[in-house]
Amino acid sequence: MGKKKKSKKGYVVGVDLGGTKILTAVVDKKGRILSRVKRATRATSGADKIVERIVQTVHQAIQEADIPAKKVVAVGVGAPAPIDPQTGFAFQASNIPALSNFPLGERLQETLQLPVFVDNDVNVGTVGEYAWGAGRGTKDMVGIFVGTGVGGGLIVGGKLRHGFRNSAGEVGHMVVGFKDQPDEVRCGCGRRGCLEAYASRTAIERDVQAAVAAGRETLLLELMEKKGKRRITSGVLAQALEAQDPLMIEVLDRVTTYLSLLVATIANFFDPEMFVIGGGVAEALGERLIAPIRHKAPRWFIKESDAAKVCIVLAELGDDAGVLGAATIARMRLK
């Protein structure tokens, strides 16, 4: 979708649509952000209202960037759902149910009267890091985002790979820990052995709760209560690690082992130049998450001798990965 004859010059607008907030930015062709607008998504308010709020952020961002509206050539959107990138149609959107099976791209394009390109948020974040973040200068890169779940994206020869059924990059559901026992930990997707069942914040919480139930002591729950949260946030994880909480150290060791397996299994199959690891957990823990992976992953590399050539790095863009990636996807697809 999207008219192809618009100029490659000019500005694009990147929209990072999340379950709780919409971040929108005007981006120039050098990846500079000219304005940023943030609004609540109000995920329960219905598809029409959400589309309206997205459109408002786009208009407001253009206004704040102080550029002529006609110089905006396209809009890119990252959405928390599987997307058909050709049409911008959103399938199951578990964080924004109103957008499930909804023609998001089409509706935005009608309202904005601009070419609109929609893609999955993790694909969009991968493109952001590839074009403007840690992956700059590479040709083949894998993005791994560790948060509530584990998502990923795949750049091949400078292009985002969607795959034959638009499901490429689902690293969280690569099977690394299959066991025959029926009592094995299940993934949120209902299957067994998925990486996400071992290395997401959800998995960390589950392991911590189980350890506490078994009588283990930990600062984690105390820190959680202090923050008035009901969930173990990434910030709480970072604080517990800072305080050298033994349970946190133990759980993190398991998480980095499984992320190392993921990196190695991808290296042995796809052999990319770089792995960029981001997401809430990675942002909060930084090198304390990355360094152990860099150390452990090569143990499973079939060619361990030159494992050091494979870069394993922390994402650089934080919250901006979404808007920059969305803007970049729009610009790439205008070509």
Place this chain on the structure above:
Amino acid sequence: MGKKKKSKKGYVVGVDLGGTKILTAVVDKKGRILSRVKRATRATSGADKIVERIVQTVHQAIQEADIPAKKVVAVGVGAPAPIDPQTGFAFQASNIPALSNFPLGERLQETLQLPVFVDNDVNVGTVGEYAWGAGRGTKDMVGIFVGTGVGGGLIVGGKLRHGFRNSAGEVGHMVVGFKDQPDEVRCGCGRRGCLEAYASRTAIERDVQAAVAAGRETLLLELMEKKGKRRITSGVLAQALEAQDPLMIEVLDRVTTYLSLLVATIANFFDPEMFVIGGGVAEALGERLIAPIRHKAPRWFIKESDAAKVCIVLAELGDDAGVLGAATIARMRLK
């Protein structure tokens, strides 16, 4: 390596260099084999002798094809070793130790006075199936070859992928069965959890021996002795399955489960159009290996709904995959 100005027309010679035999064929541009020559490798006879024997097969194949030697524009070679495809240099060649750390491509090119392109035998088999076998007409395809070990190759956008360190396609060392227990089955590569440790003929033999040691009865050993073999060959596996040997059925069920995990984990990451499964075990068992994988793999697909779109098929070329693939690689690289 290889002069690039030779004509794309004319014939190419494909060489399938194995640990026990050399298969060489003259191939025309439509993938038709004009002649076939087979010689023993005599792997222990030293690098010079092996090169000499390869050269002899090339000359003999040209003679038997009854074509003018000057119409042969290039030679492709598949070798059982990690290869630098740019130079044709062979690293660790465990089946032909004399060729370890040996400039195979350069030496053949000097002697043959033709452009020579060398690649790993499994990559070459993948290209053969892609260009002339089960993968014809696809753009993205994964080859999985199940034999003594498990190897693979990866076609992306019609091209063989080597990866950043020439180690793409090592599907046998993707980690699918990691467990924390130290008594876990180790792979031949020394690591734990590799697919090859669960789904190769070597793994089958190990499981059968362990079951027999534990008192299980099976036709497998009897069939093996009848054939006068000291190893459980693929043919013996096929016969035992034909006879509905309960241990064979049980072991095969485990093998197809692990191969299904491999297919699914690749589908979730890379999302190719087709998986082509070949190699000695696959050739001997045919659909009795493939059908269970086709049935089980989608259980782990993150998008199970459209899993039927992903083709999982048996390789078609058998022994010809090597010579056809080698010839095709030579022709592709002449471009």
